[in-house]
Amino acid sequence: MKSTAGRPELTDTQPAKRLRVLIADDEPIIRLDLRKMLEDLGYDVVAEAGDGMKALEAARTLEPDVAILDIKMPQMDGIDAAKLITEEKIAPVLLLTAYSQVDLVCRAKEAGVFSYLVKPFKEADLVPAIEIAMSRWQEFLELEKQARDLEDKLETRKSVDRAKGILMDQYGLKEQEAFRRIQVQSMNTRKSMREIAEAIIIAHNI
Known part of the structure; x- marks a missing residue:
């Protein structure tokens, strides 16, 4: 010891x-x-x-x-x-x-x-002040993350909705069928639904 x-x-x-x-x-x-x-x-x-x-x-x-x-x-x-x-x-x-x-x-x-x-x-004033700064910083970072996540969700929803519309028009699918096709492709390729949706949109615009 x-x-x-x-x-x-x-x-x-x-x-x-x-x-x-x-x-x-x-x-x-x-x-x-x-x-x-x-x-x-x-x-x-x-x-x-x-x-x-x-x-x-x-x-x-x-x-x-x-x-x-x-x-x-x-x-x-x-x-x-x-x-x-x-x-x-x-x-x-x-x-x-x-x-x-x-x-x-x-x-x-x-x-x-x-x-x-x-x-x-005084020395005793430092720890509480630093702890307050650290606590508020963590709250700030969490709010920033929540804002980014919300923005990403909104952008994903817009892309998926647009891609669903393209699939429905091209293949005569119902909305749920079009959504399921995007979802399955996302799982099979291990890509996000937003990536799959954007690929569908790009292919449609070519």
């Missing part, structure tokens, strides 16, 4: 999984303090950046589980970087700010920021 001497014990505030975190702030001392807090809590800081552009590049390259960005940074501010990170569906963004102006809060919401902390903050 291996000795556990010298190993830090997990506490109630430490995450069950070592989440990979990107941090960005133009002040090195803030990044140093933030890194120490995160590592003490059991997180894995995979990259640091001193401006928004480098933060975006690091996010694209490393695909962290969460990005913690300061608002006021050179090259590109944290809100603009957060907008691109969110649009590209890389990771949830937790924003650090010493500001509480309404316009910044509105910009942050529009950019898709999922959580934020007002400076100065």
